[in-house]
Amino acid sequence: MKLHNKVAIVTGGSRGIGAAIAREFASQGAKVVVNYLNSQEKADAVVAEIIEQGGLAVAVQADVSQLSGIDLLVKRACEAFGGVDILVNNAGWATLERLQDITFDDTKKQFELNVFGPIFLTQKISAIMASGSVIINISSIAAKGGAGGSIYCATKAALNTLTKCYAAELGEKGIRVNAIAPGAVETDLYIEAGLVKREAEIIGQTPLKRLGQPCDIASLALFLASQDSSWITGEVIQISGGRFMS
Numbered sequence: 440m441k442l443h444n445k446v447a448i449v450t451g452g453s454r455g456i457g458a459a460i461a462r463e464f465a466s467q468g469a470k471v472v473v474n475y476l477n478s479q480e481k482a483d484a485v486v487a488e489i490i491e492q493g494g495l496a497v498a499v500q501a502d503v504s505q506l507s508g509i510d511l512l513v514k515r516a517c518e519a520f521g522g523v524d525i526l527v528n529n530a531g532w533a534t535l536e537r538l539q540d541i542t543f544d545d546t547k548k549q550f551e552l553n554v555f556g557p558i559f560l561t562q563k564i565s566a567i568m569a570s571g572s573v574i575i576n577i578s579s580i581a582a583k584g585g586a587g588g589s590i591y592c593a594t595k596a597a598l599n600t601l602t603k604c605y606a607a608e609l610g611e612k613g614i615r616v617n618a619i620a621p622g623a624v625e626t627d628l629y630i631e632a633g634l635v636k637r638e639a640e641i642i643g644q645t646p647l648k649r650l651g652q653p654c655d656i657a658s659l660a661l662f663l664a665s666q667d668s669s670w671i672t673g674e675v676i677q678i679s680g681g682r683f684m685s
């Protein structure tokens with residue numbers, strides 16, 4: 440078991456990529472805090488599935504785009520499992536508007552969730568993490584920019600830079616910080632962002648000729664959370680079926 444007895448918080452663990460990471464970590468012995476905002480039934484289902492398989496997990500409702508939610512999540516995680524060894528900053532939201540359609544409120548919401556949340560969760564949790572702990576930020580290949588979705592792209596570019604800054608700051612405490620930058624992964628966000636209508640084009644541009652699945656990202660998250668990657672920090676690892684290459 441690669442994560443035996445480790446405590447992991449997965450933000451946005453109720454659906455999509457976060458739920459797959461929660462399941463993968465639990466299957467490797469981690470005790471998992473499944474954070475969610477609205478989808479209580481889905482978060483409870485992830486927790487029930489983990490417990491059914493003999494693992495340990497709790498669902499915690501907390502808005503990680505707000506300091507009050509961040510404080511609550513850390514408090515509940517510590518009450519449930521006594522500390523935190525792995526933080527996955529996964530919760531995220533995307534709108535893919537072009538410049539003239541951008542609104543202030545959607546811009547604020549994306550920065551609060553995709554950037555402020557990871558900053559202040561990392562601040563709070565790294566203060567209580569022991570040496571050997573790990574932080575994983577779920578970024579996106581959108582960080583490279585493109586036509587449309589400038590705000591989402593900018594939030595993920597910020598997250599990539601924060602990943603490197605915090606890897607540099609926290610390395611002396613023995614805390615590793617890395618980011619995963621997925622290409623298109625079949626989740627609710629993919630559908631809500633309107634990517635379905637571009638599916639044929641996306642698959643056509645992808646050497647491995649398929650969309651990503653949440654479990655593809657979860658396998659990489661497990662590698663980055665485990666000792667298998669013990670000398671890797673400050674990296675942004677792209678995973679896109681070859682659609683984007685470094």
Ligand SMILES: NC(=O)c1ccc[n+]([C@@H]2O[C@H](COP(=O)([O-])OP(=O)(O)OC[C@H]3O[C@@H](n4cnc5c(N)ncnc54)[C@H](OP(=O)(O)O)[C@@H]3O)[C@@H](O)[C@H]2O)c1
Nearest residue numbers: 451453455456475476477478502503531579623624626628
């Ligand atoms: N799907 C893709 O193609 C793709 C590609 C690249 C990167 N990513 C990134 O991967 C991450 C996960 O995306 P996904 O596709 O799995 O998204 P998703 O299916 O839309 O799931 C989003 C998750 O975030 C949670 N969440 C939203 N706002 C929250 C808040 N304020 N506080 C706490 N939790 C909140 C949701 O909770 P509720 O269920 O309670 O609403 C849900 O669990 C995001 O950071 C996204 O930017 C996705």
